[in-house]
Amino acid sequence: MTAHGTSTGRDAEDAEGLDVEEVLALVNDDRGPRPADRLPGPAVPAAAPAAGADPVGRGHAPRGDQETGGDHGGHRTHDSHESPGGRDGHESPGGHESHDAHHAQDAHHAQDPHGAHRGRKGPRAHGAIPWPGAREIAARAARAAVRSSPPPPVSVPLDAALGLTLAEPLTALTDLPSFDTSAMDGWAVAGPGPWDVREDGVLAGHAGHRPLGDGEAVRIATGARIPADTTAVLRTEHGRIDGKGRLHAAPRDRAIVPGQDIRPRGQECRSGDRLLPAGTLVTPAVLGLAAAAGYDRLRAVPRPRVEVLVLGDELLTEGLPHDGLIRDALGPMLPPWLRALGADVTSVRRIGDDAEALHTAVTTSAADVVVTTGGTAAGPVDHLHPTLRRIGAELLVDGVRVRPGHPMLLARIGEGRHLVGLPGNPLAAVSGLLTLAEPLLRTLAARPAPEPYGLPLQEPVQGHPYDTRLVPVVLRGDRAVPLHYNGPAMLRGIAVADALAVVPPGGARPGEETELLDLPWTTGGIGVCFT
Known part of the structure; x- marks a missing residue:
């Protein structure tokens, strides 16, 4: 397996002496700035939902992939109704979508195998963006936010620096060793x-x-x-x-x-030697080196502040489900997962199904990123899209061609501020985390991008005819073994998984190499940030 979260030697050399903005650009995009990195200026309102269309995919995915809402600790959403002009609150053909959505669709629809519709018939799915394009839009949104308002470096004690990114090179303050x-x-x-x-x-x-x-x-x-x-x-x-x-x-x-x-004195380094470049992820070994080199504090890129808003009147915080009420699975799961992605989770607020409370929470939040759970569809109490229209937010992603998790969204809600709308069902929310929140938060935190890698599948995986599927797998030697219990409302599979397999439209055969997304607790560089 390829190592993850590491910078190349060229990155390390080039990063020295750069300011924070340049470090952020370097460690997250070694291709350098591109014209496409500019996000559109005018706000694009969310489209009104269309009605009456039949849902797509009921005959193509296993029954466990049909999101029913409220099942197995899930929150209301309609992942099973991910249809053109359907009930998920996304755009119908002919509606408006963001310029980034058009850009990503056009580029990836023509070039990317995960975004291409193998043998698909009918119009493009109401503004939903191919999965790779959605991830790129999230990363570009973060780069644009950093360039418009670079976060000032913070000085943190060593015991608080784990998981941060160095904002300046680490230079030896003494010889190592300092005597024979x-x-x-x-x-x-x-x-x-x-x-x-x-x-x-x-x-x-x-x-x-x-x-x-x-x-x-x-x-x-x-x-x-x-x-x-x-x-x-x-x-x-x-x-x-x-x-x-x-x-x-x-x-x-x-x-x-x-x-x-x-x-001998100075065998490892001399005072003033450059030990690590800016942009280096602070691991336990980096903390040890910094301490040995004489540091008490480090200058680092601050963690992006994240506030979690849990929506849904049907959610319980303790006890067994009863009388139509279910346990909230996302409230306990999201904060540590977001911390593992480099975020500083400032609060978790339970909003219920109150439109005014949601509006107040979004407009008064001081967080860099607001993460919501559920409410991304077009049901009678799904207030997220109306709230975004009300505040003039710019929808950058409004639906992704991925299962589970199709009705996820990403919006710019202010200067340098974003909202990630996760579907309410647990595995669908995980899909949204890895599709939109991970590239957004990683880029804001100036973390190195993981090297892409893949492994052959041990068993076939049924695919969606049009969309990418994310399927929990365990790694066994040089093979990835797909797991059962991979429906949108299920956590049983992901709880024992090592990674998610990115299954292209049409599915994957045994022995076919498939891209893998590591989970935070399986990667040493990211997993250190759970606390």
Whole structure:
């Protein structure tokens, strides 16, 4: 498997000395700026829902893929009614959609195998965007936000820096090591043996030991400062003391090489050396290096602030489902998942099905990204689209050609601020997280993009005729094994999964290599940010 979340050597060299805005652009888009990165200016209102069309996909997906709303801890949404002009609150043919949606559709419809409709008939699906195009739009939206208003770097203590991105190069504040130290437990010796052993010893963290005279030896611990005039360190297992208290090398013919088992001052770096470039993800190893190099705090790109709004009157926060009420699965799941994607989750608010409360929450939020659950369709209490029209938001993505999770959305709700609307059913919400929230938050946090990779499928996966499918899989050696319980309202499959397989329209055969999306807890670079 390919390593993930790493920058290339060229990235590391180029990132040095850049400001935060340039770092953000570099670590998230090694192709450099493009004209297409500019997002359209005027707001595009959400289209009114069309009615009367038959849903698509009922005859093409397993029964478990039909999202019923409220099932298995899910929230109301209509993933099963992802139809042209159907009931999901998305655009009908002839309606308006964002310029980014048109751009992504046109480019990916012609070029991308995941977005192409293999043998599809009929008009384009009411503004829904191919899955790869939706992810690119989310990343471009974040780049545009950063360029318009670059986040100022923050200074954080080491214990709070895990998962952040360095905003400036890490430069050594001292030599490493800062003095000659013993690499092993043993004896510091001067000159050729045998040696007279002094009664004192040299321990780590102690200084002021007198120099060694020729023919002398002194006990020394790993990491201790080498006494002046020391020739070498003789390891404990390579020495023996005779009855007269004299130290001999064992065996007798063992040569003492000057400098052996001594770590000289500056062996790893000299003060002022560039250790890591700006744009480096702060991992536990980076924290260790920073501490060794003399740092107490790091300058980093701040985490984007995220507020979660949980919609739905039918949701319980505790106890068993009863009387038409179901447990809220997304309230507990989303905050740690969003933190794993690099976000600072400032609050989780339960709004219910109150249009005014939703309007107030969105318009008064100070978060960089608002994440909502449910309400993305066109049901009688699905208030998200009307709220976005009311506040003049710009819909960048209004439906994605992906199953589950088709009725997800992304909107710009202010200068540098966005809203990600997730479907209410749990696995559909996970699809929205990985499709829209992940590239948006990763880019805002200046995290390196993971290297794409794929593995052959061990079993066939039935595909949707028009849309990409995201299917939970476990990794077994060099194969990806599809999991059952992959319906939009189900979490049983994703709870044991290592990744999601990106299954193109039409499905995938056994042995066919399929792109994989790692889950945060399976990747060391991202999974460190759950706390």
